[in-house]
Amino acid sequence: MGGALFMRHGGEMSGAFLAVDWGTSNRRVYRIEDARVVATERDDRGASRVARSDYPTEIAAIRARLGDLPMLLAGMVGSTIGWRTAPYAAVPADLSTIATTLDRIDERTAIVPGVAQHGERADVMRGEEVQLLGAVAAGLVPADALLCQPGTHCKWARIERGAIVDFETAMTGEIFALLRKHSILAPELTGEIVDGPAFRAGVTEGARRELASSLFRIRARGITGAAQPDAAAFASGLLIGADAAVRIGGSPIHVLAESPLGDLYLSAITILGGQAMLIDSEAAFVAGISKLWEYAQ
């Protein structure tokens, strides 16, 4: 194959490729030409909804819709629930090291490896690395920064000189979903989650990190008729507050997320005395995957 991972085909536009941010539940596809998005689509064909054997068909269908171009696939497509298990790049990991470990399906299709941390602080990510390192590549965050990606499994990553050097995953979103769906509190956690007094009270209480007791108080308040802030927003605040409280130090925190989740994290970090700013996660992904594409040539 020589040095280039993707062979040029006759008639292909130089620098044009398709990128897929393939999550567990959803996926987002981009047609990128010279680091600019010229077409995009989003659907719910996440890795949890695509059978292993259906990936060739899915890939062909994407090419039929968005162009018969080389493809870079990031995220859960490379996990045990995806097409095939791609390797992990070990920390410290930057975009150039990740580009050298692309998992090539064929000469025009490759999966981006995840990033792993080994030993005592074992941790893994798949897909987030493109956004995290892309944020630096795009100049949206400095080359030394603390980044946060809220979600089902919230990632907190420290970047030094443009490389992920340390990260930690918190099951914040998943625990909230479990409580909302299956716990004794489920009937009380139906409200909308907005950044109001209930959420803020939850954040402050959550910073005490006595989650199991703070949560039961939601039920006890209901039973005893005590003044009850909106329970869903309060519970969300509890979990985000507990998660954020241990991250706040000297560094400002760059939150990679869309609204409204990103705004809730911003608010929680600010309430707890930290400094936070919201970063465009889509722009970060596009910058990261474009840089990987460039390195892979």
Added chain:
Amino acid sequence: MGGALFMRHGGEMSGAFLAVDWGTSNRRVYRIEDARVVATERDDRGASRVARSDYPTEIAAIRARLGDLPMLLAGMVGSTIGWRTAPYAAVPADLSTIATTLDRIDERTAIVPGVAQHGERADVMRGEEVQLLGAVAAGLVPADALLCQPGTHCKWARIERGAIVDFETAMTGEIFALLRKHSILAPELTGEIVDGPAFRAGVTEGARRELASSLFRIRARGITGAAQPDAAAFASGLLIGADAAVRIGGSPIHVLAESPLGDLYLSAITILGGQAMLIDSEAAFVAGISKLWEYAQ
């Protein structure tokens, strides 16, 4: 009705009654004569499995089996999922104040009220009050003590001069059950929970109270092939350690539970530098309900 809540019927043995510790999933029935258990049975006809309209039939069946005697019912039978909602006695609550607020179904049948704490630290219990105060009545714990009742909703109660003055409920057992049944960790949390190195490592880690991240590390260790302590025992240790860590102060902790759960709490408290002892929870219940029966005459 005069002062006596239970009228004597011709031929009834003085001091003989039936007591039911009616939990959510299980119930335990005792025939008690002069504060001694002379017959007992245990089954899975907890409040969650008995329809509201079926209680008279259940009560008649218990009397047919264990004797046609007055009955005192404690626990979830008096909750919204039980026969009918009995009131709560407010803290500070001792056995004599609880005896004055029995919820009388008829002249031979009464429900023991729960105990509630109002305001900022709102909390509720139903059934646990009989064990807690019974432990004091039986001389199993001093009249000023810190008590712990592990379970789905773990109770931590401070008793002063034989009265519950302050308590807090932690959803420790419920959160563990949610993780085991519904979370991404479920496939890894199938092992038996024993007080071994994995449980102890969990307790120490749990005391840091970064639950959402400590839990994800179980998955990350599995994926990266890091040395993995038994995951179920480790996770149990995490939750119990996080719960116990904030309770340890000057007072020894009296744990009201059966093995093996009681032993796990004992171990966790000891690892975290506290002093703990296991109290016979059944003896405590019998002493508490007998004292209530005596007060109700």
